[in-house]
Amino acid sequence: MDRSRTRSARLLLPLTSAVCAAALLGGCSGSSQSGSSQPAAHQAAAPAKADADDLQQDYQKVIKDVLPSVVQIDAADSLGSGVVYDDRGHIVTNAHVVGKEKTFRVTSPTGEEAHAAKLVFSYPEQDLAVIKLTKVPDGLKAAKFADSAKVEVGQLVLAMGSPLGLSSSVTQGIVSATGRTVSEGRTGGGTGATIGGMVQTSAAINPGNSGGALVNLDSQVIGIPTLAAADPELGGSAVPGIGFAIPASMVKTIADQIVKDGKVTDSGRAALDITGRTVVGDDLRPAGVAVVDTKSGGAADEAGIEPGDILVGVGDADVPTTTALAEALAAQKPGDKVKVTYSRDDTEHTTEVTLGER
Structure with missing residues (x-):
């Protein structure tokens, strides 16, 4: 199931403004400055229809190119999507789609x-x-993955997968933002992961879309749809038009290692090398992350951070909870040097930490 524990804003779009704008662009004056006997709206109609036809053909071509590479995955307790990664039969998907299962049924x-x-x-x-x-069946077609660095806000995208078990479904939208850091809940099958660099999209992402493909108009996968935002004020209901996909470059980094070595050997995820828990202050609000244990020779240990210290900041970010700490680290890379602020014996200290890897 696609669920996110991130907060989301509720936006009310003034539809009347859109109608008025369309009327103004259509030429409401009733007269033409061009000297033509035809109204301006009529002159614009043919090019506009041609543009629409071209866009429709682009969509249809992308669907024809990519949809054969998007499959439905049936596990014992879940239903999701996957993307054919190579012609050897490897398929990449979300960890929360496979859950704890070891065997699956895959439908093209x-x-x-x-x-x-x-x-x-x-x-x-x-x-x-x-x-x-x-x-491996005959004709298995691997998808092409894009360079995430070239993904831009405003790009048209298509989301392909099996939402609610409706295989081969396609929705469209745009890239709404890049570089989002999102924390996934553990309920409903979520892994609790905090993932950086996510692609935000307005294309509809529903339960069952997880593990599918977010595709650009060059028929390249730019991300793996993973989460739909939820509004806690609406009982955790999904918020239309706010979904997140793991960027293609990260997908390739992880999938290449799994295909080659059968496991992840280089996560690219920064770590402080501590075990921590959230603590609350006198006002009963989260106040920091208490260091329960440090890895000997690890990043925090080398920087002089000790068990009992309370972390309150990493870089420019406050870290009142373990989730906030994970989100701050998700924006960093192993080997980065960051300022860590912590409290010891009610005295605040700052130290520079060279981040490890987890």
Whole structure:
């Protein structure tokens, strides 16, 4: 199930403004400055229709190119989507789609007989997993993955997958933002992962879309749809038009290691090398992360941070909770040097930490 514990704003769009704007652009004056006997709206109609036809053809081409590479994955307790990663039968999906299962049934968009697949490796920390078909069918088509650095806000995108079990479904939208850090809940099958660099999209992402493909108009996968934002004020209901996808470059980094080594050998995720828990202040509000233990020779240990210290800041970010700490670290890379602020014996200290890897 696609659920996010991030807070989301509720926006009310003034539809009347859009109608008025359309009327103004259509030429409400009733007269033409061009000297033509036809109204301006008529002159613009043919080019506008041509543009719409071109866009429609672009959509149809992308769907024809990519949809054969997007499959439905049936596990014992979940239903999700996956993307064919190579012609050897590897399929990349979300870790929360596979859950604790080891075997799966995979169905292609053509509706042909389901194929058996086995888990290669699941990496909940990044909510990614790779499964492999036990027998590679003829004509298996691997998807092409984009360079995440080239993804820009405003790009048109299509989301492909099996929302609510409706296989081969396609929705459209734009890239709304890049570089989002999102924390996933543990309820409803979530892994609790905190993931940085996420692509935000307005394309609809519903339960079952997880593990599918977010695709640009060059028929390249720019991300793996993973989360739909939820509004706690509405009982955790999904917020339309706010979804998140793991960027393609991160997908490739993790999937390449799993395919090659059967596990993740280089996560690219920064760590302080501590065990911590959230503590509250006198006002009963979260006040920091208490260091329960440090890894000998790890990042925090080398910087002089000790068990009993309370972390309150990493870089420019406050860290009142373990989730906030995970989000602050998600924006960093192993080997980065960051300022860490902590409290010891009611005295605040600051030290520079060279981040490790987890």
